[in-house]
Amino acid sequence: MPLTPVPNSEAHNIFILTSLIWIFLAAYWIFKYSKISYGYPADKSQPVPYEAAYMKKGRNHAVTVCLFDLIQRGYIVVDEAKDLTATGNTEGLNTAENALIDTVRVKSSIAGIFAQRDQLKRFEYYTLRSLTVKGLIKDSKETNRFCKNLRMFAIISAIALTAVNLYLEFPAGEGMMLFSLLVPAIAFISSYVMQRTTIKTNRGKAYLTHLENKIAASNHVSGSDGHYDPTLSYAVAVLGMAVLAGTVFSGISEAIYYHGGAAGSSGGCSGCSSGDIGSGSSCSGCSSGDSGGDSGGCSGCGGGGGD
Known part of the structure; x- marks a missing residue:
């Protein structure tokens, strides 16, 4: 299938659309992160x-x-x-x-x-x-599950965005490829940091x-x-x-x-x-x-x- 070059004007619009999508997804994952359960304290005694x-x-x-x-x-x-x-x-x-x-x-x-x-x-x-x-x-099992899901999301997003960028052939210098992969890369790294940190x-x-x-x-x-x-x-x-x-x-x-x-x-x-x-x-x-x-x-x- 032949590549379809994207004019500069359309690339700008796609850039804005991609930014909005990433803002929405970032807000979604932050919300999911905030909902990691720690339950109601079953033991209210002081930590040793x-x-x-x-x-x-x-x-x-x-x-x-x-x-x-x-x-x-x-x-x-x-x-x-x-x-x-x-x-x-x-x-x-x-x-x-x-x-x-x-x-x-x-x-x-x-x-x-x-x-x-x-x-x-x-x-x-x-x-x-x-x-x-x-x-x-916070519950370490739920934290690990969240981090694994976040990594899977990052990997799938990176593969899909790479395919889209190669297919649409964005104009040189627009930085769409780099920008598109930046958020999945940050999400992937963050998942490992969170998994190794007690929240x-x-x-x-x-x-x-x-x-x-x-x-x-x-x-x-x-x-x-x-x-x-x-x-x-x-x-x-x-x-x-x-x-x-x-x-x-x-x-x-x-x-x-x-x-x-x-x-x-x-x-x-x-x-x-x-x-x-x-x-x-x-x-x-x-x-x-x-x-x-x-x-x-x-x-x-x-x-x-x-x-």
Whole structure:
């Protein structure tokens, strides 16, 4: 079938029509995106520290904050070699915490913990499920379905538009081919970005902002005496290990930053301070970069008993 060249005047009209179509389709997909369900919160309880950490920076940060919290509560002990071992007590732990405890039932380093991908996937699965039930993030299954549909739409659109552009043979210099493929390309890339990102609901965003403001206004953390206080774990979740400066845990952040700088984002590290905390010690670790969430994370620990 012979090609049908399009005069410049008609190309201009087609350009306007194409623009209007893309505006309509963009509005449609934005509307569909806004309707991704997160349901009515079935559990209105406050997120635990590692869940707040997941919302803040992703999986690796959540893992290290959870380890920090479990050590403070007496479920994990740290030896002089800075290896972590579960105490064997699992009473009061939820499913996500149990999944993480499984990584240290046999003595393990921080790097060894992050090498246990199956257990970390379990930890992440239960964390995401809990955050979804609490109405803090959008349903990951619906998000994945939306992203797959968006990619399919982008691929079909690109093929159809390429065929139309080649058939109509638009005048050189009109840029119709490039413009027509720009939106599908953006949609395709955006679908992958959205699929790899935890989408917080309005409730989740409001909670995280409230927690950040609460921690920023609190002077309680700086006076921590080494006994378990969930406020400290929330502070580490929001502000990172730097919040431990000036507390009995200050050696933790120094060790993490020192070793982390030497090892780079892919190295593992740990350090220990001599602070007397109950009957234990104060130690820290830095994880290797792993898939999911952030590119790496650090956790600290306060020895001694739990509550």
